Amino acid sequence: MAIIPKKHEMPTQRPEIRAHNFDEVALGYTPEIAVAEAQRCLNCKNQPCVNGCPVNIHIPDFISKIKEGDFEGAYKEISKSSSLPAVCGRVCPQESQCESKCTLGVKFEPVGIGRLERFVADWHNEHANDASEAPASNGHRVAIVGSGPSGLTCAGDLAKKGYKVTVYEALHTAGGVLVYGIPEFRLPKTIVAKEVETLKALGVDIEPNIVIGKTLTIDELFDMGYEAVFVGSGAGLPNFMGIPGESLKGVYSANEFLTRSNLMKSYRQNSDTPIMKGGNVAVVGGGNVAMDAARTALRLGADNVYIVYRRSMEELPARREEVEHAEEEGIIFKLLCNPIEILGYENPDDKRDPKNGFVSGIKCIKMELGESDECGRRRPVPVENSEFVLDVDTVIMSIGTSPNPLIKSTTKGLEVNAKGGIIINESGLTSREAVYAGGDAVTGAATVISAMGAGKLAAKSIDEYLSKA
Secondary structure, eight states, X not given: OOOOSSOOOOOBOOHHHHTTOOSOSBOOOOHHHHHHHHTTOOOOSSOHHHHTSTTOOOHHHHHHHHHTTOHHHHHHHHHXXXXXXXXXXXXXXXXXXXXXXXXXXXXXXXXXXXXXXXXXXXXXXXXXXOXXXXXXXXXXXXXXXXXSHHHHHHHHHHHHTTOEEEEEOSSSSTTTHHHHTSOTTTSOHHHHHHHHHHHHXXXXXXXOSOOBTTTBOHHHHHHTTOSEEEEOOOOOEEOOOOOTTTTSBTEEEHHHHHHHHHTSOTTSTTOOOOOOOSSEEEEEOOSHHHHHHHHHHHHTTOSEEEEEESSOGGGOOSOHHHHHHHHHHTOEEEESEEEEEEEEEOOTTOSSOTXXXXXXXXXXXXXXXXXXXXXXXXXXXXXXXXXXXXXXXEEXXXXXXXXXXXXXXXXXXXXXXXXXXXXXXXXSBOSSTTEEEOTHHHHSSOOHHHHHHHHHHHHHHHHHHHHTO
């Protein structure tokens, strides 16, 4: 059978429709499309795609099951390695990981591994009735700090081995960045809730509204009888540029803006959560979070939304698919320019604080690419006398996040690096005995799948440590 050179297209909502709703953009493969895409797989003996997956899913094995029409069998293959397949199939950057290693990709487009993973997980969630059962207890207790992708993965892997696992979450809903950071149109929250329920069925306890470092400390967790602790608290501390005007009303961090929309449901008509709607919006940054913020602002009713990024389109770090979707929906890209000041005006009608101004624009300077930096990217250099002003009412800063210092400040002997990330060794162990860490709390903001890989590593290390106890 002749090889089909291109991936089968993912069905999506039309741009002119989806730009005005929060329904999922990608509609998913049908069984017929999934089987046809699976048949593109060469089933390589050396399986290079597996090495490209941070959690080492046996990709050719699950794709072979799809070829046979055994979708539940494919799900079981994925579940051997991944606790969150429906999530990964939607938000992981497969194009730079498993798909980048695909042998078919040498001459043609690689197999749509992420799209197939999503199909399999969705098929299981829709059709399977068998509930997971908690395995027999091995008598050991482990505490997990944070219910994001690294924490949930660590919890799931340990629960499958019989550990009694409790996950402590600072917010009222489990899921971490999956619920507060990623918009509904990319990752429906019912999907996250389903994955969490699967873990609960394995015996994992979720304790919301508990801030470790404030409500309880790590030392107190050990006093409660836990024998090991995994810290997967993420990187929720937003970064700012330090330019004039960042304290004006109408300036958000991307974290705050997305949390108000995703977790607090400000996009709903009857929501009591305030958020800026309408007018012109500038989003500073070029990563996936910036795309999420820009596309959310558009759906909330913005007239124009600008992505302000200091490098060119070739250096834009966001996923190509997300950039293409943003362009299709009408997001305007202002590339090779950098903000130098946020402009404002006083509003005498504001009875709360008339002296605190509102955003009226953002002053930028044009950039050009110079010599390469230590990462190999050409460094952006300001162009003299090239300042200009974008007339905007809202500015969303999306230039990265850092780990919250709360756990470090309340845990003696826990070493962190200059950026606040917890220092770990090759097994995920911190400077404290029996305290492990992984994900964004260690690396700073990164991908969901890399956080999951860190959670798997820590679970393996905790199991080895407690098995010797």
